[in-house]
Amino acid sequence: MNRILITGNVAAAWGARLADIDYCPAFPITPQTEIIETLAAWIDQGEMPGRLVMLESEHAMVTAAGAAAATGVRVFSATSSQGLLYALEMLYNVAGWRAPFVLVNVSRGLAAPITLEPDHNDILAARDCGFLQIHCATCQEVLDSVLMAYRLGEDPSVRLPVLVNLDGFYLSFTREPVDIPDPSAVREFLPPFDAGTIRFRASAPESQAVAVLSGGPYSYFRYEMHLAARNGLAAYDRIATEFEASFGRNWPAVEAYRCEDAEQLFVMMGSFATKAKAAVDSLRAAGWRIGLLRPRLLRPFPEGLFRYWMRGKRGAAVIDQNISLGSGGVLYSEVAAAIHGQPDMPLLTSFIGGLGGRDIPPEEFFEMARIARDAAEQGQAPPPRLLYTADELRETRKLQTLARVERARLSGGEQP
Amino acid sequence: MSETRFTNVKQLPSVHLLGSGSPMCAGCGGLEALHQVYDILGTNTVFVNAAGCMTLLAVYPFTPFRGSWLYTAMASAPAGAQGIRDALDVLKERRGLPPEEDMQVVVLTGDGSAYGMGLSATSGAIERGLDFLYLCYDNEGYGNTGQQSSAATPHGARTATDLTGIGFHGEKKPLFDIWAAHRPPYVATVIGSEPLDLARKIEKAKAIKGPRLIIALSPCPTGWGFDPQESVAIGKLAVNTGVWPLKEYVDGKVVHTKIPRRRVPVASYLEAQGRFAHLFKPERNEAVLAEIQARVDGYWAGVEEVVAPPTPTLPQGGRG
Amino acid sequence: MKTAGRILGTAFFREGYEVQDAPRYGAERRGAPIFAFVRADKNPILERGIIRRPDLAVVADDTLAPMPSAGVLAGMDGHSLMLINSHETAETWRGRLALPGRVLVLPASAEVEVEGRAALPQVGAACAGAAARLVGVIGPDALAAAIRDELGHLGEGVVADNLGVASHAYDLLAAEAGAVTERPPQAADAWQSPDWIDLPFEGAGISAPAIHAGLTSELMQTGLWRTMRPVIDPERCNHCWWVCSTFCPDSAISVDGKGNPHIDYDHCKGCLVCLAQCPPHAIRAVPEQREQGRE
Incomplete structure (x- = not known):
């Protein structure tokens, strides 16, 4: 057992490192930044192979991630909140390329008003895009889920990208004891990525992500993505069983x-x-x-x-x-x-x-x-009950007063 | 810089690599440039495309390319090129990919993407020193959606969103200068109507490593309003009037590769196109015409008598 | 054809009908074959999209009619009438296309050799005028007003030209007024169940939108787009090697070892850049319709 105290972010980075990733296009955003900083340091210091490239936006980052996966390498990336939404066009797009990779999302509430702490509106905005989604509750689960996500996304019966979600602050910046699996056991559980025929090679011309212009073929391609995603249920159970056999931890769907x-x-x-x-x-x-x-x-x-x-x-x-x-x-x-x-x-x-x-x-x-x-x-x-207390409203009222909201217009908890 | 193998029009390829049967408009100036570029680049290429007319080059299950293709999105084709380039490098370094399986990565976008939505991604790719070639087919408007004005639309052109008055009030964005300001190893303008100039530039760009960026002015029968058979003639006018300077940025310097010694008045270029018809009928808008002419004259006045490599002028067709 | 459809739609509308008209776009750009459809009814129209079983199909370019890929014959049954712009007889077309319904011929295109595309007659207006007569409920005033509505922005000259052509076609088909009749709506007392299947899962190697080969575009016969055909006169060709072949945007002209250019008519879209650029003027244009008739 190699049990160490690390944050959820570092656990995610460990997942990528143990998965022997080839490529990580990156863009910083709070509270995800520690993930890419950790990977960049490891790669710079020669502790892990692979290439990390800073892109100029999450939209570009997810494009590069999808394009690299479509070329046949194992790709990891991470984002959060506004970044995930900025990339949303490409999330839908690259899922349709059937190029599997793992994208970690560190959940954070969405603007406006802009904020830093978590909720799940960001990850749920990507609910229908074709990425599979795994949601984590502990730092250990983050590391383990990244490994399982590669198996799931790369499974020939699935072949779709996967989002692994952890909550900002509550996991991302919180240290918990995490067992770091043995790299050779991980290699056995997760062999290298086999891109099959979907890849770019000079000897085999391949046009990927080609347009279609009528409902018949479009429906076929989209239905097949749906069927592939549905296959993820059985594939997940299989993978979870194998994971438990290898590492002794059980993560049911x-x-x-x-x-x-x-x-x-x-x-x-x-x-x-x-x-x-x-x-x-x-x-x-x-x-x-x-x-x-x-x-x-x-x-x-x-x-x-x-x-x-x-x-x-x-x-x-x-x-x-x-x-x-x-x-x-x-x-x-x-x-x-x-x-x-x-x-x-x-x-x-x-x-x-x-x-x-x-x-x-x-x-x-x-x-x-x-x-x-x-x-x-x-x-x-x-x-539906919106959880909110009278105390909270009183506190917010104080802020509104400082914001020069006219007192006469305030109602509810405190009468003007 | 290596000497070109294209010294004479007779050395231009007469059998072509780009497949026929694509759905581009008859007389498309962009396709004209692309098919010439493809002949020089060869089939060991992967084209990374952004939303635009040429997205429809590959409509399932048809492609005119002998090599590879990836459609990305309007804003991020250079980032797609980054992913493919990096992946091929990593495969060679880590996974034993034989070098002969490597490919040139070529971004292919229209002006809508290049001058606007995709500019941030291009800037990022240049600044990262990405080894890629960027080909922009510039038909000076959002042609795929019916020729609304883009950041590449020239002053005075009527577009689907500039239907009255003098037409488009803005100025064509100086993309060549913006690209060159990043100090990449190579930037050039080309046009399909000057195939020898185009061939030499693509040949040169092909041999360079790093970001190489090419803008091809693409006369557009549909968006500019002229008969398709005039496509090459309009292109030649764009060059001979000085409206479209053929130039390259290399080793930190801008060199004009074809300086029209006696420039044809811009009016003859404008008058040949429906999008400028309002400047001539019902009466000539002398003020706007003079303004456009002055801008072209001003440009060329600013071009120092540079030591351009001697360019054999294109004969008007072969002489047997 | 888009404009022809709009003229017909507007004419119906002016006669008090509820109308749907729309063009149908594909991947192809300017110059490619195009479809438009028009529905008209005294009651609100609930059906949408492509007309599955037309009462009337108007074919403006008869070179398209026999091409399965053009889909001109889709949904034609015994009730459907076809009006075809052609110089051949209705019987010829009925036999050639094995049509169960009636065929009428409208000789709208000139037989004489014309200099270029601009000289081609207003085929769209002719088709709209003829169709307006065939449906039997559009008067000449509504037709004329519709042409003004749809073409007015192009100037009085264009309107006058098109009015002339449309009313000529309208008059030509006077004997067939009302030949097109409305078919009853699809009854719901009995129907054939759709042949739904449980789509099998297929691996991404099959089911990704990817093409695993090059050059498949050559299966597209873009030669269908031509209205004018460039023809090389080998006597006048000076074997320059490069002009027509380099300038052809569609890679449809190749030059053989002897310096003779060859046009690939399966793919030449008829842009005529080659004609405009050929230094010794060794290329001329002939109307495609006539050339195919000759073949």
């Missing part, structure tokens, strides 16, 4: 924590889900039969596992650390779609919180559990 005999569930993804785990333990100690479901794999969406774990439960609180403005929680609608029309499913209640890194303390988890339980008993879901 959906983590089910104390769900076996539970009547109630929390459903949550990302690093805040460990807070939900703690709340499960406290509630269990108080006599509740409650558990946590945490999807690690968001694309492809493992609806089968959701149905399996939710069958027979009475209620579930889906906690979204994102907000689809004008609709609500993204995970809530995904889960609702997965269980709709299925027998014996729990009543879902929707909660939105943790935006821009806003904390979710234990008592809020307890309260959400209570509301979800009551709703299940009454058979009627309340409207």
Whole structure:
């Protein structure tokens, strides 16, 4: 065991290093920067081979990443938030090239107003682009997921790029003990990338990412991407089994924590889900039969596992650390779609919180559990709850006062 | 700089490498330049394309290239070239790729990308010293969408977004100068109507390592409003009026490769194109014509009598 | 053809019809064959897109009709009438194309040799005028007004030329007024189920939008685009080696070892740059329609 104390960012860099990457196009953005700085230092100091090139934007960075993968090398890159959105055109584009590589996203709330701390609106904006998505809750998971992501994306039944998500600050800048796997064991688990026929060589002319102009062939290519992504479910299970055999850690597509005999569930993804785990333990100690479901794999969406774990439960609180403005929680609608029309499913209640890194303390988890339980008993879901306290509004009011917002116009928590 | 193997028009290739059957407009000046460029560059190339007319050169399952191609996006073709170049280098260094499997990486974009959306990516690629060749087919507008004004549109041209008055009020952005200001090893202007000049420049660029950037003025029957058969004639007028200076930036100096000794008045170039018809009918807009002429005269007045390598002038066709 | 479709659409609209008209764009640029369609109904039109079963198909360029790749015959059945711009007879076309429905001929293109594209007659206006008569519900005033609406921005001269051509075609087909009739809408009491399949997953080597070979564009017969054909007079060719072949944007002219240029008519788009640039004027242009008739 080589267990060391490192941040989530350094864990991501270790993943790239152990994956024996060839190429890393890079562009800095808080809170991702430490990843590329770490890799640049290792490459400069000869501790790992490969080439790191600073591009002039994330759009260019993802283009270069896709083009290099399309040439047949193993590529790693990382970004965050605004950077991911700046690259969004290319995320959709390179996924269609069927050129697999791993892109780490360090989640951070989106402008405006611009902010630094995390929520999942950035990564969810890339939900439909053809990249598969793995969401991490610990620094160990970040390293392990990068290795699994290469296996997943490069699997011949998939061959799509993969996004690995970790939350800014809560993982990116937080040190935790991480076991660094043995490089030779990693090489066995993850052999070199075989690009097959999709690559650029002088001896084999290849036109890639060619235009199509009618719905027939376009639908074919897009449906095939969808089928490839769906193949990711079986491929993931296979890879997770192999990973556990090699490294002793089990990372299922959906983590089910104390769900076996539970009547109630929390459903949550990302690093805040460990807070939900703690709340499960406290509630269990108080006599509740409650558990946590945490999807690690968001694309492809493992609806089968959701149905399996939710069958027979009475209620579930889906906690979204994102907000689809004008609709609500993204995970809530995904889960609702997965269980709709299925027998014996729990009543879902929707909660939105943790935006821009806003904390979710234990008592809020307890309260959400209570509301979800009551709703299940009454058979009627309340409207989505936006987690926000009177205290928070009072604090914001102070800022508004300093911002010279007319007091007469302020309402709610404090009367003018 | 190596001497050219093209000293005479008779040395120009008479069998061509670029496939026919592409969907470009009949008489396309951009395709004219590209097919000449391709003859010189050869098939050991991977073209990296940005959104523009020539995106449709490769429409599944048809390609006119004997070599390779990657479509990227309007803003980032040079970054795509970066990824391919780096990957080929890494494959050679680390993964035993035989050198004969290597290729020239060629960016191919229109003026919309080159002068505008893709300029940041180009600037980055030059500054990183990327070993690539950039070919811009410049038809002075967003031709693929119906000729709206781009940053390459010349003053006074009517476009789909400049339908009234004198037409486009702005000035054509000096992309050659902007590129050259990055001090890359090679920048040049070419045009399909001057094939010998084009061949020599591509030959020269091919032999250089690092960023090499070429702008090909591309007479556009559809966007400029002239009969396709006039495409080459219009190109020759662009050169002989001095509107399109043929030049190269090499070793820190700008050299004009063809100096029109007696420049034809710009009006004869403008009058041949529908996009400038409003400057002649119903009556001649002498003010704007004089303004355009003065700008061309001013340019050439600023061109010092440079020691240009003696360029054999193109004969008007072969003499048997 | 886009303009012809718009003239017909506007004429219907002026006669009080609900209308849809649209051109259909492909990859090809200026000079390539183009399609346009027009729907008209007294009731709001709910159908959209390509007309699957036309009541009337107007073919402006008869060189396209026999080409399967041009798709001129798509959806033609016994109810469909074809109007074709040609100097051959309706019977010839009906037999050649094995059409189940009626064929009418409109001799709109000049038979005489013309100097260039500009001299080609206003085929689009002729087609619009003829179609307006065939549908039987468009009066001459609506047709004339539609031409003004659609071409007015090009000036009075263009309008007058096109008016003349369109009304000539309109008159020519007086006996066939109303020959085009509306077919009943598709009934929903019985239908053939779509042949849906469960698409099999295919590896990226197959299912990526990638072409694993070069030069496949040569399978595209861009020679179909030509309205004028360049013809080399070997007597006048001075074997310069390079002018026509270098200037041809489409790589459609090659020069053999003896210095003789050869035009690849499967791919020559008819831009005529070669004609304009040939120093000894050894290349002339002939109308494609006549040349194909001769073959």
